[in-house]
Amino acid sequence: MSEKTAVTFAPGLEGVVATRTRLSNVDGAAGRLVIAGFPVEELAVRASFEEMLYLLWNGALPDAEELAALRRDLAAVRVVSQTTKDVLEAVAAEKVPPMDALRMASGTLGSRDGDDRDDALRLVAAFPTIVAAHRRLSQGNEPVEPRPELSHAANYLYMLSGEVPSAEQVQALETYLNTVSDHGMNASTFTARVIVSTRSDLVSAVVGAVGALKGPLHGGAPGPALDVVFEIGEASRAESYLRAKLDRGERLMGFGHRVYKVRDPRADVLASAAERLYATDADRDLYRLALEVEKAAIRLLEEYKPGRNLDTNVEFYTALLLHGLRLPPELFTPTFAVGRVAGWTAHCFEQRELDRLIRPQSEYVGAEGRAWEPVEER
Ligand code: ACO
Secondary structure (H helix, E strand, C coil): CCCCCCCCCCCCCCCCCHHHHHHHHEEEECCCEEEEEEHHHHHHHCCHHHHHHHHHHCCCCHHHHHHHHHHHHHHHCCCCCCCHHHHHHHHHHCCCCCCHHHHHHCCCCCCCCCCHHHHHHHHHHHHHHHHHHHHHHHCCCCCCCCCCCCHHHHHHHHHHHCCCCCCHHHHHHHHHHHHHHEECEEEEHHHHHHHHHHCCHHHHHHHHHHHCCCCCCCCCCCHHHHHHHHHCHHHHHHHHHHHHHHHHHHHCCCCCCCCCCCHHHHHHHHHHHHHHHHCCCCCCHHHHHHHHHHHHHHHHHHHHHCCCCCCCCCCHHHHHHHHHCCCCCCHHHHHHHHHHHHHCCCHHHHHHHCCCCCCCCCCCCCCCCCCCHHHHHH
């Protein structure tokens, strides 16, 4: 039976509504992001990561008892299995980059009976453990075991450095993780939903999503965005440096978005968080320089790509905020995954409920009517 003809061909699926979700509302024209009913500006700075996770998974904020139970459940599976540790040791010895290590190690996280909620808990709880352990092993250090009394975000920073972080650092990281926790039908979330739509398991879905997030057009931008700020070095060089990049036809990392045609609202949330973090930091000149680079970039993008409405996206201030938390650029994308795994798993639950195979169509543009030739006659 032949397929019905697709109505319109949209190579990047732009404008295609592929699902309905209660998780987040991305209003690209107005530059608004609402997560489960809360404006991102409010949720990101007020919620703990655990509250935000509960909200995404259950559709409502937890009461004190529910929150304590979720914290306990996460703590119980934050220490990873020996199999996961073995994978991390092997890949660190082979100098595998952090996102690939996360992809490989997260494949070991499945619960024995493949229960969705157990899988989701393990994935969310173990992501920081995996990223931190791999980082330490790659630096020739022993991994640091998580502490049950520390929060999810605090544990991440603790397992990286071996030092209990300050309340300000934890709040800055939670603001970041909450800000990026969910964002409509982005490429990695779509990947996860496609996998679950085949009635596959959550670990498979999240491993696929990690692969999608790794690409420089999605989650791989903040490292290069920060490199640009460092390479520019001082505000007076911003214009000539960025102009040279655009003249070479390169893209400016941290700018432009498929959905937002105004400033990404998450950029403001993270810019304020970065400003608070850098207020007390010797590195605050870097924050000022970044503001100048941003201004020059927006001006030049309008000059080079008039009418395309290219503005700052989430990645530009991600880089600055995570740098302020002393995270190295190699960990920017894995840290994005530590936040986004909340949204991925929540979307997996929604997709499981919907239980509809995602299977779009293609338009055939290949050859027709060929006659077969045996290999010796070709
Ligand atoms: N720098 C220079 N030019 C750009 C940029 C940029 N950052 N972004 C888009 N353009 C150009 C495109 O090349 C295109 O030019 P053309 O019409 O002359 O061919 C034009 O602007 C319009 O591009 P769009 O179709 O609006 O861009 P698209 O939706 O395909 O891409 C994307 C969006 C991939 C995010 C793009 O803006 C980009 O590559 N940005 C840099 C990478 C980045 O920051 N990624 C993180 C995104 S946020 C996230 O995923 C979490």
